[in-house]
Amino acid sequence: MIHIRDLDFDYSSGQRVFRGLSHSFEAGKLHVVIGPSGCGKTTLLYLIAGLLSAKRGGLLLNGEAPQRGREKTAVILQEYGLFPWKTVCENMALGLRLRGFSRTERAFRIDRVLGELGLGGKEKSYPAKLSGGEKQRLAVGRSLVLDPDLMLLDEPFSSLDAMTREQLQDYLLAVHRERAMTIILVTHSIEEAAYLSDEIHVMDMQGGITRISNTSSRAGDRKSGGFFSSCVEIRNTLESITAKPAGGRI
Numbered sequence: 148m149i150h151i152r153d154l155d156f157d158y159s160s161g162q163r164v165f166r167g168l169s170h171s172f173e174a175g176k177l178h179v180v181i182g183p184s185g186c187g188k189t190t191l192l193y194l195i196a197g198l199l200s201a202k203r204g205g206l207l208l209n210g211e212a213p214q215r216g217r218e219k220t221a222v223i224l225q226e227y228g229l230f231p232w233k234t235v236c237e238n239m240a241l242g243l244r245l246r247g248f249s250r251t252e253r254a255f256r257i258d259r260v261l262g263e264l265g266l267g268g269k270e271k272s273y274p275a276k277l278s279g280g281e282k283q284r285l286a287v288g289r290s291l292v293l294d295p296d297l298m299l300l301d302e303p304f305s306s307l308d309a310m311t312r313e314q315l316q317d318y319l320l321a322v323h324r325e326r327a328m329t330i331i332l333v334t335h336s337i338e339e340a341a342y343l344s345d346e347i348h349v350m351d352m353q354g355g356i357t358r359i360s361n362t363s364s365r366a367g368d369r370k371s372g373g374f375f376s377s378c379v380e381i382r383n384t385l386e387s388i389t390a391k392p393a394g395g396r397i
C-alpha cells in the first residue's frame with residue numbers, strides 16, 4: 148500500500164507541483180493515473196520511486212519511505228532505458244548479475260519472462276534490431292526478472308501503433324494476473340485507463356487527485372457497454388477538472 152500524507156513538492160526552479168496532497172494506492176491493484184499535461188503525473192511516479200523527495204509531508208511504501216534503487220520497485224520510462232550494445236538476453240541479465248544471482252537462476256528467470264512476453268527466439272538480438280513493441284516488452288521483461296512488487300510505468304505505450312499497443316496492454320494484464328504486484332501506469336489515453344485499470348486516479352492542475360473505481364469495465368474487454376461507460380465517466384471527470392481554474396500553480 149502506498150500512503151501519501153499532506154505532501155508538498157516544488158522543483159528547485161520554484162515550480163510548485165503538490166501542496167498538501169493526501170492520497171493512497173491499494174496494494175495488488177492496477178492503478179492508472181491520467182490528467183492534463185503538466186499536472187504532475189511523472190513527478191508523482193518519481194516521488195513514489197524515491198527519485199525525488201518531498202519538501203514536506205510523507206509518502207510511505209508498505210510503511211517505509213521510498214528508497215532510490217529499491218530492489219522491488221521497477222520503473223519503466225518512455226525511452227525504454229535499454230543498453231544498445233547488449234543483446235536481449237544480456238539486457239535482461241544485467242540487473243540479476245548486479246544482485247548476485249547465479250548463472251542457473253538467471254537463465255531460469257530470463258527463460259520464463261521471455262516466454263511470458265513472447266520474446267522467445269530474440270535472445271541474441273540487439274535493441275536496434277527490435278520493433279518499438281519488442282523494445283517495450285524487453286524493458287518490461289528486464290524489470291520482471293527481478294520479481295518486483297511495484298511497477299511504475301510512465302506512458303509506456305504512447306509511441307506504439309494501435310494494434311501493438313493493444314497487444315502490450317494485454318501482456319500487462321496477463322503479467323498483473325500472474326504475479327502479486329501493484330502497478331501504477333501514467334497515460335493520456337482514456338481508453339487505456341478504462342481497459343486496464345482497477346482504479347483510475349484523475350489528477351488536476353492544482354495537484355489534486357479524484358479516484359474512480361473502475362467497476363463497470365471488465366479488464367480485457369474493449370467492446371462491452373461497461374468499457375464504454377467507464378470511458379464516459381473518465382471523460383466527464385477530466386472535463387470537470389479542466390473546467391476548474393488552475394489557481395493552485397504559480
Ligand SMILES: Nc1ncnc2c1ncn2[C@@H]1O[C@H](COP(=O)(O)OP(=O)(O)OP(=O)(O)O)[C@@H](O)[C@H]1O
Nearest residue numbers: 158159160162164183184185186187188189190191
Ligand atoms: N526537472 C524539472 N524542473 C522544473 N520543473 C519541472 C521539472 N520537471 C517537470 N517540471 C514541471 O513540473 C510540472 C509537472 O511536471 P510533470 O512532468 O510531472 O507533469 P506531467 O503531468 O507528467 O506532464 P505530461 O503529461 O506532459 O508528461 C510541470 O509544470 C513541469 O513543467
